[in-house]
Amino acid sequence: MKCPTCNAWSRVVTTRMPRRVRECGNLHRFTTEEVLVHTHDDRKKEQEDKQREVAMAEGTIQDVANHYNVDTKSVRAWRKKYRTTE
Numbered sequence: 001m002k003c004p005t006c007n008a009w010s011r012v013v014t015t016r017m018p019r020r021v022r023e024c025g026n027l028h029r030f031t032t033e034e035v036l037v038h039t040h041d042d043r044k045k046e047q048e049d050k051q052r053e054v055a056m057a058e059g060t061i062q063d064v065a066n067h068y069n070v071d072t073k074s075v076r077a078w079r080k081k082y083r084t085t086e
């Protein structure tokens with residue numbers, strides 16, 4: 001997830017569901033909240049947002065895969081798809 005202030009990458013600082021505090025590369029802090037959505041398009045977007053979040057997560061592919069409970073192949077594919085800057 002990109003910082004709403006400066007558009008830099010961000011990482012999760014704390015998670016207290018459904019809220020997450022995130023901190024961007026320029027140390028801006030912001031809070032995100034998980035929401036339930038019902039339309040197909042929104043679900044698809046949520047899925048893409050989640051994949052993007054995994055792709056942008058800090059750490060090795062194995063660490064990120066463990067953290068998000070997804071396959072390392074997925075992490076690798078999503079990093080290729082979503083990571084445009086690094």
Ligand SMILES: [Zn+2]
Nearest residue numbers: 003006024028
């Ligand atoms: Zn920022």
